[in-house]
Structure formats: structure tokens, C-alpha cells
Amino acid sequence: MEFQEFSQLLEPRLGYRIYNTNAAGEIILNEQGKIITHTNGPLHIIAGPGSGKTETLVLRTLYLLFVRNVDPKSIIVTTFTEKAAKNIKERIITGAEYFFEHHPKLQESIDIYNLRICTLHSLCNDVMQEYHSPDYQNFRLMDDFEQFLFTFEHSNLVQEDDHYLPVYEQFDYLFEKYDPVSGYRGWNNHQYPPNKWALTRAAINLFNRITEYRINLNLMRESGDSWRLLVEGFEQYQEQLTHFQRCDFSTLQSKFLEFLNTPHGRLFVDGDPENYEMYPRLEYLMVDEYQDTNPIQELIYFSLSRNAPHNICIVGDDDQALYRFRGGTVECIVNFSQRCQQQWSVECTSRYLNTNYRSHEKIVEYCNEYLLSFPQMNMPGARIQNKPRLVFGSQVHGNYPSVTCIRTNTKSDTARQFASMVKWLHDNNKIQDYSQCVLLMKSVRETSRHALQFVNELKNQGITPYNPRSRQFLVQEEIAVALGAFISIIDPDLEGIRYMRGGTAVKNNIGRNVQQWIQEYQRIAPNSAELSMYVNEATRRIRQKQPQEKLKLSMAELFYLIISRQPFSNWKEDPERTYRLGKLSSLFEQFSAIPYFDQNRRSNRGEIWASSRGGYASHKWLMDFYKLFVTRLMAYGENDPEDDEIIAPPNHLPIMTVHQAKGLEFDFVFIWGLSQQEDDEDESIHIECDYAPFCQNQIQNNIACHDKSAQDKIRFYFVAYSRARCALIHLLTQQELRISRTGDNQTGFGIIGRDPNRFRQIVHFI
DNA sequence: CTGGGTGCAGTTTTT
């Protein structure tokens, strides 16, 4: 297909054209058109919020397929989340189908299902499987839940002895946090070393960063005792992974990077000219959300596009980087062109998509103003140099206060006014559906500290909130009943809790939860003969067990027998309940799969043995179940299912975290929590700074930790603010604009230039 | 609007 036909076909679909014609009739491409048709060498796209970057990526893929006749097998598109991957895939398929309608014959030659559109992690996993990487045969890929259990059980760094004390001292900042589950109060004055729980969390953080930052282990080892011990701990963890054939998410990436330089890997990148059908050559790589890339991912991307002319196309916005906790370093995008020079001595083409097609002019202005009002954002390395400001380009218009502020005495009052405003918008036909609005906040948990007041006031107004990430997994009826029934069988007298050693806080916390589950079970039991008969029968059988006799059923089998009874079989008609029960059973499965540290133990975790006295499950087993599995569930919580297709169910008002809202847009954005203070630096930043000297592809380190932390917060609010189409409404209480709060004359980062007076001038108060 | 005191609850994000 000729380019002209391609763009003419697209025009009615897009509602705009990607080129103009000059007086002489020649085609003049606009910025987007130049991106779409770029086919030679690295391309660096800086795309602001609402600039249509995903659309551009989709069009570019279609262009490559339909105009340049590139083999779909030679194109890879990666994104940051599964959800985004799915979204792009759907849009490309829809676009391709549209072209097929006009050129049915092309359907035979272009199989769009051969395109790889996925997250980098699934690319690593899939390709190593498909190409039979010898280092990745029969490995179990662990998610973060499993990684936690595995590390807890198998990392020496985590075992409570003094050998690794220097490491704990070196990284004492990882042990400052209060932990409500274990009651851990931080490592004050280094009096009591951190508990195993805190150590596990820290170890995972330290290990993952070593991999993600491509730390030079030799350099690290030679830097002193604590560093040597850290490397020792890391290597021991890696050995355990290999020994048990496990792989975590960061190790997956490092395995893949190594794989790319093996014969199998070269086959994947370079292809096999003899057998092109089977082994195509990788020609085009497109990476979305590049601002969240970390050093090891950067290396993977450079390695994937190592063949000239290095057709790697990266898209992102340095101002929207939100994932430092995952090792993401904004430097990767800021320094991309420099890296191309270093790696390949190739000039990279930079293009800017800075027209905002989303928001009201005043909101665009506000976003620009917000970002640039902070000195931290003007530091070298903070942003891409000479980045243009966002330019208003949407259809949203009207002379009304589009950036406003609701401010009352208390949080409940603010919540009430927020709810009435939403109601008013609906009653006055400013919105047709509540899901055109969103409430953004740092945490959406339904406690008085966070979303509770908002949820209550919305309900008072007859508006149903949609809050799937409030982590209420463990208090959901079906989960509580399932766990209650399970525990009633294996530990009917709660012996396991009674004999639990260690912190009373843990014991009390677990005890309280377990009691609630059992109560939930007992509440429904009288009306659920099927379930209660089974539970009574199973309990009776276990009571008759001889000491140390093996139970007939495994943990998973017992669980399945519980949930196959009424009322569970009825509940299964509810997709949410089914999802949650499925989640619980997969958590059970993951727990069962963690091998015991003590190799002499005679079974795996999934098998339950009677205690030495008989009558209930063995102490050791119960201890693991409560202290490892239950505690971990309590600490992290689990979220409800979310529908990928829709933002919120019709007429529900979504309450979201900023991360959740990333990439989405709403007519009315309400945001609570502008007061975020300059607290202690985030752990991830601290580790990043500490690790920087050992980093192989140098992390830029000329920005101080506290400035990086400030930049992260500014970017966080920038993402939130730029979601709004028609109006952005700040929600505050009176004291949040006070000038001197902590004594050092600073207010929250959500406020322009951290200057309440300036904020008052710019924002319209209602 | 602000200074100061009390009381209470206890992050977030992804593969």
C-alpha cells in the first residue's frame, strides 16, 4: 500500500490527517507523521500527557505492516503493564481489520497475530521458553508473594544471627518503618536487630536492586565489610534460586540479557536466513512508557536492537516517571540519545509530541506552571533538555473556573462538599455518568485516614463508589468463611495461636483475624448444612488422628473440598467472589510450593501432618501457616478484580490511586492529599544513591537524594493533574495551606512552587 | 487565619 492511500484511509477514522500538502502538491509531514514514517535508526519520542502517544505507536506499527511490508514477526512492541499491552494490541488489531476491509487480499500475507505486543517480562519469559534457553528450562517464575515466602525461608541474610549484622547496620534506613502487623517499631539506637519479617522485606529490596541496576559485584565486594556480606547474601540467594529451579522477576530479566548472547538468543535477535519462517530477524522494537525503564531493561533494549540500523523507537514522558520503587530511573529516558552515541555512535532522532488533546486550556497552563515552578525540576538531569511546554490543543472550552479548590474545616466537610458537587454535576447534566469523574488519592483504603469519609459521603448522596483497590480481601465474606472453615478443621482449639512464640503484636494480630474468620464461618454455618457437616466430619477425623500421622488430604485438596460445598457453590455465580476464591486457592498453591529450608522435613508444605499429640495439625505446620502465610496476607492485603475493559462500572464513581489513573483521563478530577510533605527519602532512592558507585551503566548521580525525592513527588502530582479534561478540583482542609507547619516554612508538594499564596492566586476557590 | 495541644492510627505503586 502506498503511503498516500494509507493516510487517506486513516483520515476519516482519525478525524485528522497526518500530513499536509504544500502549494507544489508535495507531502509535508507533521510531527506525528514524521514519527510514524521514521524507519532508519533510533527514535526518541517525548510525548506529554494527552498527546496521543499510544495512537502514534499504533499508527506507526500499522505503517510498518501495511506500507513498508515489514514481517509482523520482526516487530516487537513492549509496554510497562499487562493492561497497557492488551490495550495497544486491541487497537492495532482494530486498525488492521479496518485495512483488511479495504484490501481483503492483504489478510493472507499479514498475520497480525504474529506481532509480539507484551510487557518486557513476558517477552523474556516467552522467548526463553520458545527458544529453549538451556538456563531457563523448567524454572518456576515467582511473583512477589512467592518471592517473599521463598526469601523468608531460604535467604541466609534473613536468618536471625549476627553474621550479617553489618549489612543491617549499613542499611539501617530500611528498618525505620513502623510495621503495624508485627508491631515492629524500627531499629531505634540499634538496640534490637530487626525481625525476620522486616529483614525479608529489606533483603528483597536489596537483591532486586542489585540485579536491576546491574551492580558490579566485584566492585561492591571490595568496598568494605558490609558490602562484602551483602554480595555474599545475594550470591547465596541466587544459588538457592538455581538449586530450587526458581526465578524472580528481576532475575528473569538478567537471565534474558545473558540469553541474548547465547546461540539461542542470537537466533532470536539476528534470525536465521536459512529458516526465516521459523527464525525471523528482529527489525523493529518499540518501547512504550520508557521513563519507567531501569538499567537492566535499558541493556536488554539496546541488546535487542544491536543490529544496524538500530530501529528502536522509545516513547515516554520524563515528567511522568512514577516507578522508582521498581528500579525505574528517569535517567534512562533523559540520557537516551547520549546512550545511542556511546553504544553505537549513532545519532538518534528526537521528536516531541507536546500538543495536549485532552484538557481545558487553563488546565494545560496549570500543569506547565506547576511543573516549572519548582527549582528541583530545573536542575540538570531532571528533565529532557529544552523540552517544549505543553500546548493546548483540545476541543474542551468554556469560560468557567477549570482549576478549582474545595476547602473546608474538616476532612468530612470537604468530603461532603465533594459529594454534593458530584451530585450537582450529575443533576445539572454536566455529566451523564458518575464514571466521568474520579477521586484520586494516595491511598484508597477505606479507613478514616484515607478514603472512608469520601465513601460515606458519596453513599449519603446516593452515589455508589467503585474502589477495587481498597485491599479488603481478607474481610470479604467468602474469603473469611473459607479461611474460618479451613482453620476450624486444622486447628479447632486454636492451639497454633496459643503456642505461638515471638512478638505479642503478631500473635494478637493474627489471633484477632483468625477469630473473625471463625466467627464469620460460625455465623453462616447454621444455615449451611452442607459446609458445616463437612467441617464437623473433617474435624472429627483429624481429632482421631494418631500423633504424627499424615493427613489424607493436602492443604489444597482440603481447601477445594471446603469451597465445593454450599454456600460456596452458590457464591460461584458471582464473578467477584469466584475471582477472590480463585485468588485464595492460588495463594494456597504458592504457599504449598515453597520448599522447606530444613531438608530433613519429610514432606512439602502442602501436606499436613498431625501434631505430636494428635488431634490437629502439627505445631510446626501451623506456625508456618500463621506466621508466614497469614501474616504476609495481612500485611500486604489483596485487591479486588478489576475490569480491564472499563474504567468503572456504569454510574459508579471511581476512587483511584494516581498509579491506577495513569494513562486514563476523566472529565472531572478531584484530588485529595496535596499536603504530602518532604518526608524522609524513599527507601528506593536511598538504595539507588548507595548503589550508584557500583552501577555498570552509570546511574546519574549528580542529583541529591532529597532532590530526587522532591522530583518524584512533583511528577506524581503532575500525572494526577494532567488526567483532567474539563476541570481539576483540589480537595483541602483549612490547615493544608498553612505556611509554617513543620517549622521550616514548607507546605505540601501538591501546591505550586510550594507557595500557598501563589496557589491561592492561581486556583479558583469554591 | 494561626499557634499549639491532643488523640489516634498505622503507604503506594508492578512484573
Add this chain to the structure above:
DNA sequence: CTGCACCCAG
């Protein structure tokens, strides 16, 4: 323990 929400006095 810390930090925030809230209240009261000026």
C-alpha cells in the same frame, strides 16, 4: 514513634 486530623484559643 510519627504525622495527621481536629479542636480551641487568640
